[in-house]
Amino acid sequence: MNEACLSGLTQALGEGEALARCAHRAVLVVFSLAAEGIEPLRLFAANRQVFGQSLFWSSEQGALALAGFGCTEEISPPSGEGERFGASTRAWRQLLERAHQVGPRQAYLCGGFAFDPQVPRSAQWQSFASTSLVLPRLLLLREGEQQHWLFSLWVEPGADVAQCAAALEAEWSLLLARYHQAPAAQLPDGIRAAADPLAADRWQDCVAQAIARIQDGELSKVVLAREVCLQASRSIPCGPLLENLGAAYPQAFLFAFSRGDSCFLGATPERLVRVARGTLSTVALAGTCARGLHEQQDAELGQALLDSAKDRHEHALVVQTLRESLQPYCAMLEIAPQPQLHRLAHVQHLLTPVLGRLRPQVDLLQLVQALHPTPAVGGLPRDQALGYIREHEQLDRGWYAAPVGWLNAEGDGEFAVALRSALIRGNQAHLFAGCGIVGESDPQSEYQETCLKLRTIGEALRPPAASPSVAMSGGQSAL
Numbered sequence: 001m002n003e004a005c006l007s008g009l010t011q012a013l014g015e016g017e018a019l020a021r022c023a024h025r026a027v028l029v030v031f032s033l034a035a036e037g038i039e040p041l042r043l044f045a046a047n048r049q050v051f052g053q054s055l056f057w058s059s060e061q062g063a064l065a066l067a068g069f070g071c072t073e074e075i076s077p078p079s080g081e082g083e084r085f086g087a088s089t090r091a092w093r094q095l096l097e098r099a100h101q102v103g104p105r106q107a108y109l110c111g112g113f114a115f116d117p118q119v120p121r122s123a124q125w126q127s128f129a130s131t132s133l134v135l136p137r138l139l140l141l142r143e144g145e146q147q148h149w150l151f152s153l154w155v156e157p158g159a160d161v162a163q164c165a166a167a168l169e170a171e172w173s174l175l176l177a178r179y180h181q182a183p184a185a186q187l188p189d190g191i192r193a194a195a196d197p198l199a200a201d202r203w204q205d206c207v208a209q210a211i212a213r214i215q216d217g218e219l220s221k222v223v224l225a226r227e228v229c230l231q232a233s234r235s236i237p238c239g240p241l242l243e244n245l246g247a248a249y250p251q252a253f254l255f256a257f258s259r260g261d262s263c264f265l266g267a268t269p270e271r272l273v274r275v276a277r278g279t280l281s282t283v284a285l286a287g288t289c290a291r292g293l294h295e296q297q298d299a300e301l302g303q304a305l306l307d308s309a310k311d312r313h314e315h316a317l318v319v320q321t322l323r324e325s326l327q328p329y330c331a332m333l334e335i336a337p338q339p340q341l342h343r344l345a346h347v348q349h350l351l352t353p354v355l356g357r358l359r360p361q362v363d364l365l366q367l368v369q370a371l372h373p374t375p376a377v378g379g380l381p382r383d384q385a386l387g388y389i390r391e392h393e394q395l396d397r398g399w400y401a402a403p404v405g406w407l408n409a410e411g412d413g414e415f416a417v418a419l420r421s422a423l424i425r426g427n428q429a430h431l432f433a434g435c436g437i438v439g440e441s442d443p444q445s446e447y448q449e450t451c452l453k454l455r456t457i458g459e460a461l462r463p464p465a466a467s468p469s470v471a472m473s474g475g476q477s478a479l
Contacts, residue, residue: 001169001172001173005033006165006169008031008033008102008103009031009033009151009165009168009169010161010162010165011102012029012031012100012102012103013029013031013153013155013159013161013164013165014161015029015100015102016028016029016100016155017155017156017157017158017159017161019100020155020156020157020159021157021158024157025098025157026098026154026155026156026157027098027099027100027154027155028072028073028095028098028099028100028107028135028152028153028154028155029099029100029101029102029151029152029153029154029155030099030100030101030102030103030106030107030150030151030152030409031101031102031103031150031151031152032101032102032103032104032105032106032141032148032149032150032151033103033104033148033149034104034146034147034148034149035140035147035148035149036147037147038140038147038176038179040056040058040065040066040067040140040142041056041058041065041067041239041242041243041246041254042179042239043067043140043175043179044056044067044238044239044242044256045182045185045237045238045239045240045242045243046175046178046179046182046239047069047174047175047178047179048238048239048256048258048263049258049260049261050069050174050175050178051069051070051071051137051138051171052070052071052259052260053069053070053071053134053257053258053259053260054067054068054069054070054136054256054258055067055068055110055111055134055136055255055256055257055258056068056242056254056255056256056265057110057253057254057255057256057405057406058246058253058254058255059253059414060251060252060253060271061250061251062246062250063143063144064141064142064143064144064414065140065141065142066108066110066139066140066141066142066406067139067140068108068110068134068136068138068139068140069136069137069138069139069171069175070136070137070138070171071134071135071136071137072135072136072137072152072153072154073095073134073135073152073154074111074132074133074134074135075088075091075092075095075109075111075131075132075133075134076129076130076131076132076133077091077131084113084117084130084131085113085365085366085368085369086365086366086369087131088131088133088365089363089365089366092109092133092407095107095135096409099409101409103148103150104148105141105148105150106408106409106410107135107150107152107408107409108135108136108139108141108150108406108407108408108409109133109134109135109406109407109408110133110134110136110139110257110405110406111131111132111133111134111257111404111406112128112132112133112257112264112399112402112403112404112405112418113130113131113132113368113372113399113402113403113404114128114129114130114131114397114398114399114402115373115377115397115398115399115400115401115402116373116386116389116390116397117130117131118390119390119396119397120396121396121398122396122398124262124396124398124423124425124430125396125398125399125423127259127260127262128257128259128262128264128398128399132257133407135152136150136152137151137152137153137168137171138150138151138168138171138172138175139151139152149172151168151172153168184239184240185237185239185240186237186240186463187236187237187240187241187244187461187462187463188232188233188234188235188236188427188463189233189463190232190233191230191231191232191236191429191461191462192230192231193228193229193230193231194229194231199226200447203224203226203447203450204443204444204446204447205443206224206392206393207224207435207437207441207443207446207447208443209392210222210224210388210392210437210441211437211439211441211443213388214437214438214439215439218384219379219380219381219384219385219388220317220379220380220381220438221314221317221375221379221380221385221436221437221438222378222379222385222388222389222436222437223375223376223377223378223379223385223389223401223434223435223436223437224389224392224393224434224435224437224446225393225395225397225400225401225432225433225434225450226395226432226433226434226450227395227430227431227432228430228431228433228454229428229429229430229431230428230429230430230431230458230461231427231428231429232427232428232429233427234427235426235427236424236426236427236428236429236461238256238258238263238265238424240463241265241424241457241460241461242254242256242265244459244460244461244462245265245266245267245456245457245460246267248267248345248456248459248460249267249269249344249345249420249456251269251344252267252268252269252344252420253267253268253269253270253271253416254266254267255267255268255404255405255416255418255421257399257404261425261426262423262424262425263423263424263425264398264399264400264404264418264421264422264423264424265421265422265424266418266419266420266421266422266456266457267420267421267456267457267460268416268417268418268419268420268421269285269342269344269349269419269420270283270285270376270416270417270419271283271414271415271416271417272368272371272372272374272403272405272415272416272417273364273367273368273371273414273415274413274414274415275358275364275367275411275412275413275414276412277412278357278358279355279356279357279358280326280329280330280354280355280356280357280358280367281353281354281355281356282322282326282353282354282371283351283352283353283354284315284318284319284322284335284339284350284351284352284354284376285318285342285349285350285351285376286311286314286315286317286318286349286350286375286376286436287305287308287311287312287314287315287339287349287350288305288311288347288348288349288350288435288449288452288453289301289302289304289305289308289311289347289348290346290347290348290452291343291344291345291346291347291348298343298348301348302341302343302348305341305348305350306339306341306350309440310438310440310441311350312339312350313438313440314436314438315339315350315352317375317380318374318375318376319335319339319352321374321375321380321382322335322354322371322374323335325370325371326354326356326367326370326371328370329356329358329359329362329366329367329370330356330357330358330359331357331358331359332356332357333354333355333356333357334354334355334356335352335353335354336352336353336354338352339351339352340352340353344456345456346452346453346455346456347449347452347453363411364407364411364412364413364415365407368403368415372402372403373386373401373402374417375436376417376436377401377417377419377434378401379436379437397432398423399418399421399423400418400419400421400423400432401417401418401419401432401434402417402418403415403416403417403418404416404418419433419453420433420453420456420457421457422457429457429461431454431457431458433450433451433453433454434450434453435449435450
């Protein structure tokens, strides 16, 4: 940090201390300045565990990227489903009321939510609260060609401003030193899954039971997920795993939220909602098939997906739910009349884009609450489907299939649905995938669809010289 930047930081902290003395309470200082030449993903990989918690986010095509370290403030209300979103909005507004922001960029809050706060936390998810929205102590923000550092700190009345500035500068210098000097990590060889030959049968039996309930008219759709646990010979580094995911899925949202030795990460194709200057954008994403081995087969499979009555019905349910959920918040809502194909490395989906103009005073987390869980990850009717999942899925999803993302002090932000994801804990990787079950579903086909989805993380876990597949439970040779 050059003298001018340090002087600017010191001055901002000094102004905050003066405000704190006047208010007789601490003031949150957020100071930003231009940055150059730093790759956010590499910065995250080199410093993931330095400050206890960290995060990485990259939007589609990498137009916006965030790498955050440490925690100045965490919003984690102890409220139940529904209330946690409103409580988070109120806490964020109260935080901003106590903030003194200096520089070209304002504060960013980053984090996620559990899929279902009513499900008891399993041991593996203990580090991830039902709601955890973090204001990082140090944040690198990249927007297009522009980069900025954001520093945040609570300043008490009478604080030693020079000492506070020196401490932030030391932490910033440590981040950069590790960024430039840390050796490139390598993924371990021989990642294997625990043998469980009955896993596929058990999950397919669960799907068959759900189909029967749907055919009896109790539900229209329910989404059932499963978990595969892989184990490596040594700790799994998140940096090269994220790099592999970013290279293979440049059109996906890339995310990682690290708490100590645990890191939840993924490359999800599904935006939940984005808000920019009062305009929302989202997608309906439901209906899946494999990619073809060559161009003609790929086109044929895609056309079969577009012509599939079962998949079109499942997709239409999602579109209708989006319409009903968003209309109360929008002065204008535009939904494409027909779905299009959205092709990824191993699968292709039906996708319908949605745009809307928000009514005054509508905030981002209101929309997150209205949309989560979408029919693509929960089911329909929503409450009955969630109840069925709680009773029959026998899985703590944690943050899987839940909203993850960011919002800023200007009211903009973006949340994605945390799909194609894994929880990394030391030398273990817990992978998750699910399928939408309707009356026309076939248990074996649904199981094969989860195998396709699991390949997203499974293949990214392979070091370059590894064999062409990662073994998984249930008798499948590749994820």
